[in-house]
Structures are given as structure tokens and as C-alpha cells.
Amino acid sequence: MNPTTFDLFADAEPVQQPRREQIGEQSYVLRSFALPWLDRLLPALETVLAAAPFRQMITPGGFTMSVALSNCGTLGWTTDRSGYRYTRNDPQTGLTWPRMPDVFFELAQAAAREAGFATFTPDSCLINRYVPGAKMSLHQDKDENAYAAPIVSVSLGLPAMFLFGGFERSNKSQRVPLLHGDIVVWGGVDRLRYHGVLPIKEGQHSRLGEQRINFTFRTAG
Ligand code: MD6
């Protein structure tokens, strides 16, 4: 190697290159995409959670979800004994869900664009909190009014193994490891694919501690 070239790179900072991995015809993992947004994202998250704290909800089958959730935006995803649905109000406070912070909307839109969805206008952001052991069973997202818009799912904190399946529950799933800052976008022909999250393993994240936080953006109304 030319010694001059070597010197030039010897003390360079390693740069986190965002990478785009295709996991379906219209589905991508955008590696590290959220990292440059974190300093704006985390304070905005605290503001949302101060108004609408995390809580564990009951499924229609009567089970308490292992994942705790909150929402921001016009519509929030909820579940209770009578079913899954989107509501304008937080059932715990009766107030409308906190507005979606601009930085949330901008990040979701930028990620969707990077995955080929140029016009994403989310009206809902579900915020999930996973502690070690918490999981999300395989399911399809079918509570939205229309399926034209993609889903944008941001992972922060502890790693997760995301399951990305087919169009029937029994279809084989791909296992996609997700790290802090990764974003999965799926839509179009892949919009109704089954997906889930394996139980989160014990661990400590330097920025977020013993938890995984997930933002799931959708156009629900
Ligand atoms: C995740 N969450 O937390 C994925 N879908 O990484 C979901 O896929 C999901 O939390 C529908 C309803 C609630 C959810």
C-alpha cells in the first residue's frame, strides 16, 4: 500500500454507513437509518410518554400483552376484551393521543421514501416497549382502513429477532436480526405479510437500558 494513503486513513473515525437490505418484493431493512435522528427523537418520545405513559393492554382473548404500549398521532392502536381497533382518545385518560412530534413524522417519511414509498403520510404511531422476555406473536396488520400505505417500524435499544413471514400463518418466516437504529419498511404487495418478534433476550443497552422500544408508523384512517 502507498504509505501516504495509509496515513490518510489511519486515524479516521469509523462512519456508520446506512445499508438497505431487501427482505421482500417491496420490503426493506434500513440499517442504522434512525441513528442520526436520535438526539431529536428521544426528547420527543419523553414528551409523548409524559402525556400517555406505557401500559399493558388486554387482548380480545383475555391475555395481558407482554409488550407495553403508547401512541401518538390522530389515531392510536388499542386492544381490550372487545377487540383490536384505532381510537382518537387514550382509553386510560380519555384525552386525545399526544400529537405526533414533527421529528417522528419526518423520520417515518424519510424511511418510507428510502424504501420506494414516496408519499407516506402516517396518522398513527404505535410505541411498543419490550422488556426481556416480551414478544409479539405472528400476526398481520389488518386493523387499518386501507392497505395502500406501507408500515414503517423503527427499532431502538436492545436487539430483537424479527420474524417476517408469508401470507399465511403457516408459511415459513425469515429471521431478521434488528439492532438499535434499524428500520423495517414493508408495503405494496408485502403489506399483509405475517410478522412478529421473538422474546427479547436479557441485556443492557448503553442509551436505553434494559428495553427495546419500537415505533410502528401507519396510515390507519
Ligand atoms: C414490533 N409490532 O413491535 C412490531 N402490529 O416490532 C407490531 O407488529 C404490531 O405492536 C400490530 C399491532 C401492534 C403491534
Ligand code: FE
Ligand atoms: Fe404488526
